[in-house]
Amino acid sequence: MSVEPNNTVKGELDKLFFNPKSGKVSERLDAILGFYKGAACRELPHEYLKALVDDFKAYITIAYSEIFKVNIPNIPALCFSNESVSIVATQVWKRKIYFRIFHEGVKNMNEIKEAALYAFWILKLQPFYISGQSQTTNKLNIQIALKVFLNGVISFVNGMNKKEPNTTKKYAFNFSGSLISDLYYSFKYRDWSKESLMDMGERLVIYPHSESSRTAASGHYNEEFKNKVVSEVLEKRLSPRVIAYKHDLPPDELNRWVSAKTSA
Numbered sequence: 576m577s578v579e580p581n582n583t584v585k586g587e588l589d590k591l592f593f594n595p596k597s598g599k600v601s602e603r604l605d606a607i608l609g610f611y612k613g614a615a616c617r618e619l620p621h622e623y624l625k626a627l628v629d630d631f632k633a634y635i636t637i638a639y640s641e642i643f644k645v646n647i648p649n650i651p652a653l654c655f656s657n658e659s660v661s662i663v664a665t666q667v668w669k670r671k672i673y674f675r676i677f678h679e680g681v682k683n684m685n686e687i688k689e690a691a692l693y694a695f696w697i698l699k700l701q702p703f704y705i706s707g708q709s710q711t712t713n714k715l716n717i718q719i720a721l722k723v724f725l726n727g728v729i730s731f732v733n734g735m736n737k738k739e740p741n742t743t744k745k746y747a748f749n750f751s752g753s754l755i756s757d758l759y760y761s762f763k764y765r766d767w768s769k770e771s772l773m774d775m776g777e778r779l780v781i782y783p784h785s786e787s788s789r790t791a792a793s794g795h796y797n798e799e800f801k802n803k804v805v806s807e808v809l810e811k812r813l814s815p816r817v818i819a820y821k822h823d824l825p826p827d828e829l830n831r832w833v834s835a836k837t838s839a
Contacts, residue, residue, distance in 0.1 A: 619665060627664040628657075631693075635703065638722045651705045659702035667692045670769070686734065687780070690727020691772035694720040698762060717762045724758075724772070725750060728779045744783035757814040778823055804829065805836045 619627070632655060643650045670692055674684045697703070697720040704712045728748050735746040758775075761767070767775075807818050808829065815833070819826040 619668065624661060624664065627668060628660055631660060631664050635719060635723075638719060638726065639703075642718055642722050651708070654704050654706050656700075656702045656704070659700040662700060663693065663696040663702060666696050686727045686730040687776035688727075688773045690724050690730075691776050692769055693727075694724040694762075695767065695769045695772055697723065698767070713763075717759060721755070721759055721762055724776060725755070725779075728776050731776075732780060742783070746783060747781040748779050749781060750779070754816060757816045761814060761817050775817070801832050802836075805832050808833050809836075 635655075636653060639653045640650065667689065671684060671689075674688070697716055701712055701716045703716050703719055705715065728750075732746045732748050804818065804822050804824070808815050815829060816826050818824075819829045822829075
């Protein structure tokens, strides 16, 4: 599918915002936004949609096998809701179109963002099940969503290290057992937005230039930031450990802030 180059969209926006008297602003803005709507909402050709769905199914089948093959010698076949899987593939494709158009100079979203989108829609639509075991559908979809999400982080880290093979400092990720348990709990009971999942995935990466950030002293953070993070903990929308990783904080540091706030 053809997509209008980013510089064309940027040029039209520049005309709109930097020379607003050169025409009917509302009409030109409608035309620009209409282009995105037309590209994102256009029906996918059947052959293209089928290819997207087939690729997605093949990837999920592998992820499913990797989740259960250690503990279950003969795992049952994974079943797919074809309608829901088609929606997942279509929604991710639409977001890619949005990303391509509105993120100047970036041709494709990275692996973390794409995995976060798939995880979001899997959690929302619950497209996978095992025949005759409908009671396990929710748990199964959470497990697959988490696997896809973490695989995206791993793929991003490996890709960045391949781009810079000769550097001494490497990209890394930190998946402790307790963190994965907390993420599973959050995937099951919390409402994640697409953007929150993307941000969470980025926070699981240890970047070469910020490897020491997890040991920062408390004096490094201003009071406004501390209050914001503590409020997230007290609102109980996410577990404290997940919030700590979200903001690139040592969990013990966050616990001290919460204790100080609640005892004051």
